[in-house]
Amino acid sequence: MSVIEEERIRGGVFKDINADDEDHQPTVIESLCMNCYENGSTRLLLTKIPFFKEIIISSFTCPHCHWTNSEIQSAGRIQDQGVLYTLQVKTKEDMNREVVKSDSASTRIPQLDFEIPPFTQKGSLSTIEGLLDRAVAGLEQDQPTRKATDPAVAEKIDEFIQRLKKLKEVEEEFTLIIDDPSGNSFIENPFAPQKDTALSVTYYTRTAEHNTALGIGAEEEQDNEKTGDDIDTMRNEVLVFNTNCPECNAPANTNMKLVQIPHFKEVIIMATNCDSCGHRTNEVKSGGATEELGTRITLHLTDPSDMSRDLLKSETCSVLIPELEFELGMAALGGKFTTLEGLLKDIKDLIVSKNPFMCGDSSSADRAEKLEAFGQKIDKIMAGEMDVHIILDDPTGNSYLQNVYAPDPDPEMKIEKYTRTFEQNEDLGLNDMKTEGYAEK
Numbered sequence: 001m002s003v004i005e006e007e008r009i010r011g012g013v014f015k016d017i018n019a020d021d022e023d024h025q026p027t028v029i030e031s032l033c034m035n036c037y038e039n040g041s042t043r044l045l046l047t048k049i050p051f052f053k054e055i056i057i058s059s060f061t062c063p064h065c066h067w068t069n070s071e072i073q074s075a076g077r078i079q080d081q082g083v084l085y086t087l088q089v090k091t092k093e094d095m096n097r098e099v100v101k102s103d104s105a106s107t108r109i110p111q112l113d114f115e116i117p118p119f120t121q122k123g124s125l126s127t128i129e130g131l132l133d134r135a136v137a138g139l140e141q142d143q144p145t146r147k148a149t150d151p152a153v154a155e156k157i158d159e160f161i162q163r164l165k166k167l168k169e170v171e172e173e174f175t176l177i178i179d180d181p182s183g184n185s186f187i188e189n190p191f192a193p194q195k196d197t198a199l200s201v202t203y204y205t206r207t208a209e210h211n212t213a214l215g216i217g218a219e220e221e222q223d224n225e226k227t228g229d230d231i232d233t234m235r236n237e238v239l240v241f242n243t244n245c246p247e248c249n250a251p252a253n254t255n256m257k258l259v260q261i262p263h264f265k266e267v268i269i270m271a272t273n274c275d276s277c278g279h280r281t282n283e284v285k286s287g288g289a290t291e292e293l294g295t296r297i298t299l300h301l302t303d304p305s306d307m308s309r310d311l312l313k314s315e316t317c318s319v320l321i322p323e324l325e326f327e328l329g330m331a332a333l334g335g336k337f338t339t340l341e342g343l344l345k346d347i348k349d350l351i352v353s354k355n356p357f358m359c360g361d362s363s364s365a366d367r368a369e370k371l372e373a374f375g376q377k378i379d380k381i382m383a384g385e386m387d388v389h390i391i392l393d394d395p396t397g398n399s400y401l402q403n404v405y406a407p408d409p410d411p412e413m414k415i416e417k418y419t420r421t422f423e424q425n426e427d428l429g430l431n432d433m434k435t436e437g438y439a440e441k
Contacts, residue, residue: 026059033062040064055100057125071122072100077246078214079183081331086200087128087176087187094198095129095168098188104214105180107131112163112174118181118213128176129168136164181210193351193374195327202427203331243272250276259337267312269337284335286314290428291397293417298391299340299401300412304384307341310402316428317394319343324377324388340390340401341382348378395424 026043033040040062047057059070089095101107102123107116116135124134139161146154167174178185183203189196206214239256252274260266271282299306313319315335319328333346352375380386392399397417403410425431 031060033060033065033067035067036062036065038062038064040067055125070124072102072125073123077244077249078216081183081203082179082181082206082210083183083185084180084202084204085176085178085185085187086202088173088198089128089167089170089176090173090198092170093190095127095170097128097190098186099126099128099131099178100124100184100186101126101131101178102180102182102184104182105178105185107135108177108179109167110175110177111172112160112167114160114164131176132164132168136161139164181206182214193371194325195329201329204427205429245272245274245277245279246281247279248274248277250274252276267337282336284312284314284337286335286396286398290430293397294393294395294420294424295397295399296391296393296416296418297399297401298389298414298416300389301381301384301387302412304382306412307339307344307382307384309340309404310337310400311340311343311392312337312398312400313343313392314394314396314398316396317392317399319347320391320393321381321388322391323386324374326374330394344378344382348375351375352378395420396428 026045029042029044030039031042032038040060042058042060045057047055056073057070058073059068061068087094087097100123101121103121104118106118108114114135121134121138124131126134139157143154143157146157176187178187187199189199237257240253241256243252243254244250245252252272254270254272256268256270258266259269268285269282270285271280273280299309313333313336316330318330320326328347328350333343333350336343336346338346352371377386381388392401401413403413405411420428420430422431
């Protein structure tokens with residue numbers, strides 16, 4: 001950082017940038033060019049990626065040597081879980097999908113045995129085609145030197161570069177995998193809110209090595225040492241611990257309480273209220289173990305009173321509405337303890353009200369009309385004007401929908417228990433879990 005930048009920061013020249021700001025102009029600061037060591041300018045812009053989150057885009061330009069550089073950084077915190085995106089690229093249209101790749105993400109194309117390791121590139125906001133172009137540019141950068149010092153290696157790299165360039169024609173299908181332990185990378189689903197059959201999104205728990213690479217290992221160990229084991233105290237009291245607001249990052253308090261749900265099990269409810277920006281959030285975690293069988297709950301909505309049924313959606317639960325061809329993947333809304341009406345409102349807010357595709361440069365008439373029609377259908381469901389089924393599919397068996405006829409069976413609700421597949425156990429981290437003799441070396 002140059003002296004000019006430091007002085008401007010101390011003097012408060014910067015304005016607060018917000019992705020929802022109507023005056024959506026970049027902040028410009030004077031920066032030192034690392035190519036010619038003259039002063040250039042850096043532009044910072046906070047923006048939203050649809051169905052994702054806020055990011056900071058920075059772009060540097062030097063008027064003296066004309067050197068340019070751009071990168072992105074997540075505007076939020078490291079997420080609770082890592083994320084793995086697997087995309088089957090089948091058509092040229094897939095090459096136009098937006099991609100956010102953070103510093104900590106690795107990129108792989110198995111068909112070419114090609115991998116970009118984490119922390120070897122700056123974060124970028126691009127497309128699939130742009131990602132390939134950047135990889136080609138990186139390989140071509142030192143080719144003149146290689147051709148002079150090691151012609152054999154340079155020739156092999158030239159052959160590999162041609163294979164990378166050929167991928168852009170999509171003459172054959174290939175797989176693109178982005179693995180980000182920080183959870184801050186993203187591949188666009190152009191069919192949202194419908195499910196994308198070519199794109200698979202998997203959330204996973206980071207390993208100790210991941211945490212160390214991200215610089216959060218020591219912090220989590222300290223947090224674990226402070227965690228109490230007195231379950232009886234947790235059942236009878238509301239625990240309060242300090243945290244930061246996920247929206248403005250100001251200090252806030254999170255309340256946590258163990259609650260027993262009738263005819264079900266014990267859950268942990270956590271609620272955060274920020275006094276600075278007014279942001280409020282709540283989340284539900286299962287208080288017990290993963291069940292041996294998964295649970296699929298199907299409710300046929302026959303009366304508006306069904307909207308008042310209590311509902312517990314764990315973070316691993318998917319929500320399906322077959323009549324709308326709609327599927328909400330697990331972890332999309334996190335864990336929630338609400339009513340059926342509350343869940344539908346949250347779905348509408350996620351898809352319609354808080355969707356950046358509905359406004360600004362990201363909007364298009366067809367897409368906005370499609371999402372608006374989806375929101376109207378959700379309203380009709382909540383008013384009891386549509387005959388639909390709501391399906392809660394939870395492979396951990398930790399979700400619940402109130403039976404208003406309890407303890408008698410509910411004629412409109414079907415509860416199925418099923419054996420998880422190998423892939424589901426893999427997503428939940430159960431295949432490698434050792435519950436007996438784990439202390440043995």
